[in-house]
Amino acid sequence: MKKQKSSPTIKDVAEYAGVSIKTVSRVINDSSEVTETTKKKVLDAIEKLGYRPNALAKSLRIKRTYTIGVIISDIANSFFGNVMKGIENVAIKNHYNIIFANSDENIEKEKMYYQFFIEKQVEGIIIIPAPGSQSYLKKHAGLIPMVFVDRKPKDWDGIVVKVNNEEGAYLLTKHLIEVHGYRSIVFLATELDIDPVGERFEGYKKAMEEANLKVRVIEGNRTIEDGCKAIEKVLFSNKPQAIFGCNHVMTLGAIKATKKYSLEVPRDIAVVGFDDFESGDVLRPYLTAVAQDPYKMGEYAAELLFKQITKNEFIKEKEIIIPVELKFRESCGCLYVSNKVVS
Amino acid sequence: MKKQKSSPTIKDVAEYAGVSIKTVSRVINDSSEVTETTKKKVLDAIEKLGYRPNALAKSLRIKRTYTIGVIISDIANSFFGNVMKGIENVAIKNHYNIIFANSDENIEKEKMYYQFFIEKQVEGIIIIPAPGSQSYLKKHAGLIPMVFVDRKPKDWDGIVVKVNNEEGAYLLTKHLIEVHGYRSIVFLATELDIDPVGERFEGYKKAMEEANLKVRVIEGNRTIEDGCKAIEKVLFSNKPQAIFGCNHVMTLGAIKATKKYSLEVPRDIAVVGFDDFESGDVLRPYLTAVAQDPYKMGEYAAELLFKQITKNEFIKEKEIIIPVELKFRESCGCLYVSNKVVS
DNA sequence: CTGTTAGCGCGTTCAG
DNA sequence: CTGAACGCGCTAACAG
Numbered sequence: 001m002k003k004q005k006s007s008p009t010i011k012d013v014a015e016y017a018g019v020s021i022k023t024v025s026r027v028i029n030d031s032s033e034v035t036e037t038t039k040k041k042v043l044d045a046i047e048k049l050g051y052r053p054n055a056l057a058k059s060l061r062i063k064r065t066y067t068i069g070v071i072i073s074d075i076a077n078s079f080f081g082n083v084m085k086g087i088e089n090v091a092i093k094n095h096y097n098i099i100f101a102n103s104d105e106n107i108e109k110e111k112m113y114y115q116f117f118i119e120k121q122v123e124g125i126i127i128i129p130a131p132g133s134q135s136y137l138k139k140h141a142g143l144i145p146m147v148f149v150d151r152k153p154k155d156w157d158g159i160v161v162k163v164n165n166e167e168g169a170y171l172l173t174k175h176l177i178e179v180h181g182y183r184s185i186v187f188l189a190t191e192l193d194i195d196p197v198g199e200r201f202e203g204y205k206k207a208m209e210e211a212n213l214k215v216r217v218i219e220g221n222r223t224i225e226d227g228c229k230a231i232e233k234v235l236f237s238n239k240p241q242a243i244f245g246c247n248h249v250m251t252l253g254a255i256k257a258t259k260k261y262s263l264e265v266p267r268d269i270a271v272v273g274f275d276d277f278e279s280g281d282v283l284r285p286y287l288t289a290v291a292q293d294p295y296k297m298g299e300y301a302a303e304l305l306f307k308q309i310t311k312n313e314f315i316k317e318k319e320i321i322i323p324v325e326l327k328f329r330e331s332c333g334c335l336y337v338s339n340k341v342v343s
Numbered sequence: 344m345k346k347q348k349s350s351p352t353i354k355d356v357a358e359y360a361g362v363s364i365k366t367v368s369r370v371i372n373d374s375s376e377v378t379e380t381t382k383k384k385v386l387d388a389i390e391k392l393g394y395r396p397n398a399l400a401k402s403l404r405i406k407r408t409y410t411i412g413v414i415i416s417d418i419a420n421s422f423f424g425n426v427m428k429g430i431e432n433v434a435i436k437n438h439y440n441i442i443f444a445n446s447d448e449n450i451e452k453e454k455m456y457y458q459f460f461i462e463k464q465v466e467g468i469i470i471i472p473a474p475g476s477q478s479y480l481k482k483h484a485g486l487i488p489m490v491f492v493d494r495k496p497k498d499w500d501g502i503v504v505k506v507n508n509e510e511g512a513y514l515l516t517k518h519l520i521e522v523h524g525y526r527s528i529v530f531l532a533t534e535l536d537i538d539p540v541g542e543r544f545e546g547y548k549k550a551m552e553e554a555n556l557k558v559r560v561i562e563g564n565r566t567i568e569d570g571c572k573a574i575e576k577v578l579f580s581n582k583p584q585a586i587f588g589c590n591h592v593m594t595l596g597a598i599k600a601t602k603k604y605s606l607e608v609p610r611d612i613a614v615v616g617f618d619d620f621e622s623g624d625v626l627r628p629y630l631t632a633v634a635q636d637p638y639k640m641g642e643y644a645a646e647l648l649f650k651q652i653t654k655n656e657f658i659k660e661k662e663i664i665i666p667v668e669l670k671f672r673e674s675c676g677c678l679y680v681s682n683k684v685v686s
Numbered sequence: 687c688t689g690t691t692a693g694c695g696c697g698t699t700c701a702g
Numbered sequence: 703c704t705g706a707a708c709g710c711g712c713t714a715a716c717a718g
Contacts, residue, residue: 009695020705025697050483055462056403057695060710065399070443076428076638078421085419088445097459100413100443102431116440119398140393224621249621256625278567278592282599283626295419352711363689368713378687400711403694
């Protein structure tokens, strides 16, 4: 008969050390008020038995899990990977662990994970909301601290850490119009009902309308290939002078389309976008873009969450805006030489 | 006096519905063997009270947490983001949640998270090992199913899902030598004691030595800027004909260095590397690289883990090799036109 | 088909 | 300074 090898409990340690359970508990947690000799005995027993406290039992008892839940809309996207890294950094500083979820931009998956997280007794939740309605949150309103990142939830009034999408897009579009004199500019969107995409469109639209120019949007869906296909169509019938990609994937899609038909950026057509990325400053054309700082966004969001969890603080501001930075490089038509030592 | 608003328990539900605790438990779990009417009463009570089962208490009782732990070495790296996505995909299919950790390539952090995971009673662990020794695992040897990804752990004999780094680097180096006739090729490494980097170096070395060429390595550390600085130094004193970047960051660093001194890739110098990335096929120079499939690696690793967890299967193979794919584009000197419709 | 009772491993009164 | 007993919320015998 094979005896089930189960891990030693605090009781085993107590027996082995010849002390009571409480004493062991003290050594592990308080570490004070215990004689040095008995403390040593207990530590030896723990070592010998390979004892590890059971966090489940402890959490059940003290009603704290030291765990937060994080729902990311797409972890393969390096933008969100950086958000995650920022969150992790402040979580571990607060001695908290993270239960992770990838919603895949699917609201049903997000909802399911939210339920799991509640059942697992997380002490706070950070969400990058998927498109759709977050009204499922109403059921347990105010039950648990939450912070949203990058996008404002829909049908739910929550704290959100984001950038000024409208302003960023407005300024970059204005640059295209005023500095380079472009008059036909296409906005390449993914889905306009994703919060930041819509806001970026609004910024683009505002700049266009102020200059009495015609607004043109194309929805390009999610992948580089999708964006490429969407742009191909406008390259012949009514070729614009510039394309504004709503995120880095769409921007790359647009550039890919120009390459496909041997158009050169920015000579034949300009391409700019939201989101900077690591090769934007290295490969050609050097990308003109609105740069965000996702790592900082993650950190900030986590800090707001822990203010609620550990200090029980009430957060008045509902929207925290992290500044963007405009990177003027060559894909808009500017002259860019900062990479070079000699010209 | 503020009454602590704690969530309702199964007992509250039972009382509200006028049945016993066990009946409620049955409705939640078995869902069988219960009269329709009482079932309805219980469901109503659950709805009314906003009851959510406490997974902690359940786990403590049944000794299963339906949770695995994942330690990623750097989640901001999109390669590992894709690994993570693959893991998540099969985890949720098995109805498992993930506790996430980012080790930041720091072995001490990895070790600390491993301890946390054990205390939180995870049923399995996936690790992308940080450089250093994984000997800390010996303490609780065989306690829990584990799978490693991308890199073999050190001082520990574990199952690892990886690619054939040596062969990939060997074939690409051979291509450089035989097709393009380059004779001076520099290998730009991060840290040679990171398992795959060392293996890639071996592949490069083998190809060089077979052709009686001189092996040259530079260690470039972690960022694009680091790689750039490291390459700058060899651009004047003894300029090589080609550079082999050990990963996509070093490859970009090398290209950045060439740009800085107005060298054109591949006309003045060729640059190739390990790891393909999303803009490698879109921006110039189109990158020649050894492409891995990180998503698949994550999926595979998770599948191996769940074979151990849910089917108690013993995994004989210690090394699972996912095939790589060589992408011959233009940065090596090849003619690349696949992107274009007309030439 | 349903109710009672005893733990899961730990922290914490309340005595000693 | 230490030990026994209880309970966190839930499931699993074992009865009824």
